[in-house]
Amino acid sequence: MTFITVAIFHLPQDAYIIKARLESEGIPVFLKDEYSVQTENFLSNAIGGVKLQVDENDALAATEILKAQGVELPGDSDKNHKGGLKKDQKVIAIVGLVLISILFLILYLNGSLDF
Structure with a gap:
């Protein structure tokens, strides 16, 4: 099983809502850096936030669900932003x-x- 990041959140509680939604659809979810950010919130930007990861086979289905929920996906905000x-x-x-x-x-x- 290879997990890939499909969404990034600054706070774990935001990721929990989407995690529950994806798991209700039968998609296993892993929250990378969840406990680091939960323990020290100020680290969120430094470590890149809480990464919501799914198996690469479920990535397309997860992405569609995230878009339907209005979640900003990695790369969406970067299209018009040069850094x-x-x-x-x-x-x-x-x-x-x-x-x-x-x-x-x-x-x-x-x-x-x-x-």
């Missing part, structure tokens, strides 16, 4: 950096920080 941060993410990052810089400048000029 890196999206525009709104860049703006948030720049604003955050500016605010942090201003905070440190105020603390330094106040004498609260000594370098």
Whole structure:
């Protein structure tokens, strides 16, 4: 049995719903990195989330069920995205950096920080 990833979730509880749906259709499911993310949620992005995997023979049927449920499949969001941060993410990052810089400048000029 060779398992392949058909969907990725940031949180295990999101994957459990789809897992139950696929298993109700007779498709065995394995959740890779489920316990790692469940134990330390902040690791989800670092390890690539919880990977919902099915046997390669069941991949087509599973993909059809996932599409019917409205689950975003790996590669769907990448078709129009060339990599890196999206525009709104860049703006948030720049604003955050500016605010942090201003905070440190105020603390330094106040004498609260000594370098």
